[in-house]
Amino acid sequence: MRKIISGLLIGLLFMGCTKQETTYTIQGEWEGGDGKVVYLKKDLGDKKYEILDSAIVANGSFKMQKPLGDVDERILEINGSTNIVILDSIPIHVKCITVKKTVKGKEIENVRAEISGSVEQDIFKTMLLAQRDEMLMMLGLSFMGRDENTSAAMQDSLIQMYTAMKEKTVRTIDSLVTNYPDCHATALIINNFVIKDRDLAEVEKMYEGLTPRIKNAYLGRKLKTSIDNIKKTSIGSVVPDFTLQAPDGKDVSLSDYRGKIVLLDFWASWCGPCLREVPNVKKVYDKFHDKGFEILSVSLDDKKDNWVNAIEKNDLNWGHVSSLKGWSCPVAKLYNVSGVPAMLLIDKEGKIVATKLRGDLLMEKVAEQFGE
Incomplete structure (x- = not known):
């Protein structure tokens, strides 16, 4: 990792990230890929994509070149595999390497893309390697x-x-x-x-x-x-109000809970960490509910059956709402939720008193609101 960063620093001295953006260029090599199509896509969220560009592989190579527009992350799809690219006016080079393996007697062909050429791309690649x-x-x-x-x-x-x-x-x-x-x-x-x-x-x-x-x-x-x-939505801020539908179709607003200590809980039926946190949340709810503690769970599900079944299966006996728009949920965007579970504790005046609550910290912060 140190060598990668050092190389980037040296590269920056000579090239930098300041070249005027005009067009992007993607040049690729794919031996044995003739006739196949490479796509450049924009991620719209909720597993939806917009095709921005495409190229057919011919004589083992392909090329895309168009006006750049805004510099943003894009998806380069090669043989069904996706790669994040950041396009600026400096051309990037893609070398496609075909890897074949046999699984249960069936030969499977995967294509790995090695992407280089742009300082922007190299910086982001360094980050992705560290995260991996x-x-x-x-x-x-x-x-x-x-x-x-x-x-x-x-x-x-x-x-x-x-x-x-x-x-x-x-x-x-x-x-x-x-x-x-x-x-x-x-x-x-x-x-x-x-x-x-x-x-x-x-x-x-x-x-x-x-x-x-x-x-x-x-x-x-x-x-x-x-x-x-x-x-x-930082600590001390008055929470923005919102209205979403409960499983029975009725409108529920956060302001309906004013005067109570409220845990605003963002979750989803498919979220393993959310479900693993359920026993702890139940323990807090059972201890303080009779004293004026409420929970309003906002689901980031996009299928009602999955949402409702998870509520019933896990016996989540508190308030639930959802837009059923997955990550496009307007309330998740309003509260800048980028991952679940995400919990905010709200006092009787509607102010946020704690965030990033998990495990024992949730019990501790709720207890503080009740003077314990």
């Missing part, structure tokens, strides 16, 4: 933790390894943000990877470190919007 390493470590920790043969000492060792890996990811992010203030990818990294885990003051400091060019560009403006939304 952290995720692999987390999956390994989860697997070993479920194994009855894993000793307590081994689990402690794995936790220490994961903590070290997470700290390494933080250092990678900080290095990229500090060294590349004039790159669109930096604004994207702050918005996609930093904003959900760091304090607002730290995020604002990173934003202020960006150059005016990036602040005024699309990804910079998008980051500023996210920061403004966080301010609306």
